Amino acid sequence: MGVKISATPKEGRYLTFMYRQQIEEGRRVTTTILAKSFKVNPATVTEILQKLAEKKLVEYTRYYGAGLTERGVVKAQKLLRKHRILEVLFVKFLRYDAEKACEEASKIDYYCSEDLINAICRTYEHPNRCPCNKIIFSDPKCRGQQ
Amino acid sequence: MGVKISATPKEGRYLTFMYRQQIEEGRRVTTTILAKSFKVNPATVTEILQKLAEKKLVEYTRYYGAGLTERGVVKAQKLLRKHRILEVLFVKFLRYDAEKACEEASKIDYYCSEDLINAICRTYEHPNRCPCNKIIFSDPKCRGQQ
DNA sequence: GCAAAATTTAGGATTAACCAAACATTTTTA
DNA sequence: TAAAAATGTTTGGTTAATCCTAAATTTTGC
Numbered sequence: 001m002g003v004k005i006s007a008t009p010k011e012g013r014y015l016t017f018m019y020r021q022q023i024e025e026g027r028r029v030t031t032t033i034l035a036k037s038f039k040v041n042p043a044t045v046t047e048i049l050q051k052l053a054e055k056k057l058v059e060y061t062r063y064y065g066a067g068l069t070e071r072g073v074v075k076a077q078k079l080l081r082k083h084r085i086l087e088v089l090f091v092k093f094l095r096y097d098a099e100k101a102c103e104e105a106s107k108i109d110y111y112c113s114e115d116l117i118n119a120i121c122r123t124y125e126h127p128n129r130c131p132c133n134k135i136i137f138s139d140p141k142c143r144g145q146q
Numbered sequence: 147m148g149v150k151i152s153a154t155p156k157e158g159r160y161l162t163f164m165y166r167q168q169i170e171e172g173r174r175v176t177t178t179i180l181a182k183s184f185k186v187n188p189a190t191v192t193e194i195l196q197k198l199a200e201k202k203l204v205e206y207t208r209y210y211g212a213g214l215t216e217r218g219v220v221k222a223q224k225l226l227r228k229h230r231i232l233e234v235l236f237v238k239f240l241r242y243d244a245e246k247a248c249e250e251a252s253k254i255d256y257y258c259s260e261d262l263i264n265a266i267c268r269t270y271e272h273p274n275r276c277p278c279n280k281i282i283f284s285d286p287k288c289r290g291q292q
Numbered sequence: 293g294c295a296a297a298a299t300t301t302a303g304g305a306t307t308a309a310c311c312a313a314a315c316a317t318t319t320t321t322a
Numbered sequence: 323t324a325a326a327a328a329t330g331t332t333t334g335g336t337t338a339a340t341c342c343t344a345a346a347t348t349t350t351g352c
Contacts, residue, residue, distance in 0.1 A: 031330055
């Protein structure tokens, strides 16, 4: 196995945002879009994109924008899996609506272990869609479907 | 209401540790004990205790040790409530053993909203003991028992 | 009362997130 | 197509959280 690639919490948010934009919605990811979404100065975005590029999680082209690398995609999917499994839990177990489930999941997804997520996943028999119908990526360690 | 007293994640750990030591086990809390428990240099402990003292969460006596203030106790109880409610969830819902439940709870307790914790609490009908039989403090906003 | 143990102080280091202002590049448009 | 507008980057900061070592101080145990 390679060296463990770690993203900070904020970097994680950038990765999942980029995944949704780029992969799920086929849109280009620009500095401005990120800056607006995260309500930060564009300079901050540039800095974080450069860090993510160093970590080989995104491919970054100055003045153009950034795209996830293969490793970035994997990382984003892992985070989105956590997020979406938590959403399932909150909706099914606590009867939260989808929006609130998303909010609460965002607060803790990054910090949840894969183990915990897999335990929840098993309990709900490996759901493959989150409450807003987005796909839940499977984890081989979870013995889920396909 | 007063100004919101915020503790950082690490400070939160110190508060709950101190609660367990001081209140639940009647032991004095010294710099050395904290340094050993958190595996850090004693100088680091001193620094954090001073910060907590500034925030009026602990009363700190140089060369002697520290004790939680009333505000510190309240804060610690809030954190312990989160921790223990999560433990209940993990044991009952995921069939984790008490130790693993504690471990996983520690990773996320700080980041969980009171709202989320209360929703879990309600679902389990306001448990007042965690899996290792420690008390779960009630939250008026949760409409629990005493 | 003195040496050993415990603790604090002083002075740093690192990392994550931010920002403003100046500068560079790209895009738009007249 | 050239300037203006929009966008993006660089430079040079800031703050906060955690952590450290070494020297100095205080307490404690014998």
